Amino acid sequence: MSSTFVCRNQSCETPWEQSEVEIRNEGQGPLFRCPVCGARNYLEQFEDDEGNAVYEQVDGKPFL
Numbered sequence: 070m071s072s073t074f075v076c077r078n079q080s081c082e083t084p085w086e087q088s089e090v091e092i093r094n095e096g097q098g099p100l101f102r103c104p105v106c107g108a109r110n111y112l113e114q115f116e117d118d119e120g121n122a123v124y125e126q127v128d129g130k131p132f133l
């Protein structure tokens with residue numbers, strides 16, 4: 070399975086593989102910063118059957 074992210078900055082829209090970005094949690098859930106433009110891209114964290122963290126990109130900013 071390949072989960073590719075796409076930078077949500079409409080003037081960037083660079084695709085990234087999960088291995089190419091640094092996923093962090095700044096208190097609003099997991100996110101990565103686009104290495105090209107620095108935009109925050111928010112993610113949702115899931116666990117696969119083996120307990121590994123997998124991420125799915127969410128649109129915009131998660132509601133708190």
Ligand SMILES: [Zn+2]
Pocket residue numbers: 076077078081082083103104105106107108
């Ligand atoms: Zn970008």
